[in-house]
Amino acid sequence: MSKTRIYWTLQIAGWTALIMYENILYSLSYGFEEDTLYSGIANILLGITLTHSYRLVIRRWNWSALPMHKLVFRVGLSVLVLGLIMTAVNLPLDREILAENLVNQPFVFWGYFSTWCKNLLAWILSYTVYHYVEQNRLAELEKIMLKTSMREAEAKVLRSQLNPHFTFNALNSIRALVSENPAKAQHSITQLSNILRNSLLADRRKTVELREELKTVEDYLELEKVRYEERLQYSIQAEPQSVFWQVPPMMLQTLVENGIKHGVSKVMGGGFLEVVTTIENNTLVIKIRNTGTIGAIDPLGNTDSGGVGLQNTAERLSILYGKDARFRLVQEAENKVCAEVIIPMLSDGLQRYSDEKAVTPQEQ
The missing domain is CATH 3.30.565.10 (Histidine kinase-like ATPase, C-terminal domain)
Structure with missing residues (x-):
């Protein structure tokens, strides 16, 4: 299986499993509601879209080649921005769908925000670490190939x-x-x-x-x-x-x-x-x-x-x-x-x- 196919399989399966798990927990606590199912599907699509956009950014600007302190800053900022977007989209929808269950919840915004940041951090860290390790492995491989080519050229001259x-x-x-x-x-x-x-x-x-x-x-x-x-x-x-x-x-x-x-x-x-x-x-x-x-x-x-x-x-x-x-x-x-x-x-x-x-x- 190609890396691209593995990526999309993990994306779809991961977000589907996460959102469905949360919906099942909600249904067990408050009963099944059809609107929550549609909301869950929307979250799956939104999560895939946002994280894929992050993937395009990290590849386009080659973040994995940055020094560690710069990479950590960008990863942290990305988690906050994507978490804010997910909160901004979900909170208004949930206020309409789950109005009664949210009335007595204190710090609703921060609860949503911290939950989405936690979920996105797990995804972003996983992908960034993989991409960082892969980038360094390829760089080391290129160095080895270059060194081998140089040594072979030297050997030809010497012999x-x-x-x-x-x-x-x-x-x-x-x-x-x-x-x-x-x-x-x-x-x-x-x-x-x-x-x-x-x-x-x-x-x-x-x-x-x-x-x-x-x-x-x-x-x-x-x-x-x-x-x-x-x-x-x-x-x-x-x-x-x-x-x-x-x-x-x-x-x-x-x-x-x-x-x-x-x-x-x-x-x-x-x-x-x-x-x-x-x-x-x-x-x-x-x-x-x-x-x-x-x-x-x-x-x-x-x-x-x-x-x-x-x-x-x-x-x-x-x-x-x-x-x-x-x-x-x-x-x-x-x-x-x-x-x-x-x-x-x-x-x-x-x-x-x-x-x-x-x-x-x-x-x-």
């Missing part, structure tokens, strides 16, 4: 960036290979195109499977190895269950790039980089260890080109997972830095892994 210096260096390395090792140059171009494609697609996807990220990281490290040669040694160790876990796109590549730029490249004889992924307590743990020291890294983790840094990695995790995800950078040893990322489950990755393992070679 779609690729360090232009890497692209420039990779192209230079490939250019040197063209004459020395054409086959290797061709393979490197394929690897670079894979990285660029994933970077372009990153703003269209919130998460990707870890195995896709690891392939991008492997392509990236192979291109960097062309540049650093024996100065760069790397290894990638992924627990089979972890490869289907959903992770932010290009995040792992960003951390690996940071480890090489601020670690391996700073050491005269080169160094190592290690990527290890495991499942611990139903969460994905990614550890990227590399040669270097934390002191050599910009406090914000930004690259010289102003690309995505460690601070942006933490922000992306917060946007996607909230407090369930964590990121930290620690100095594990004198010349070993570890970037650790903890990501909660966001998909049915483990189930997919189990399903694939259950398929026999014949079925494949």
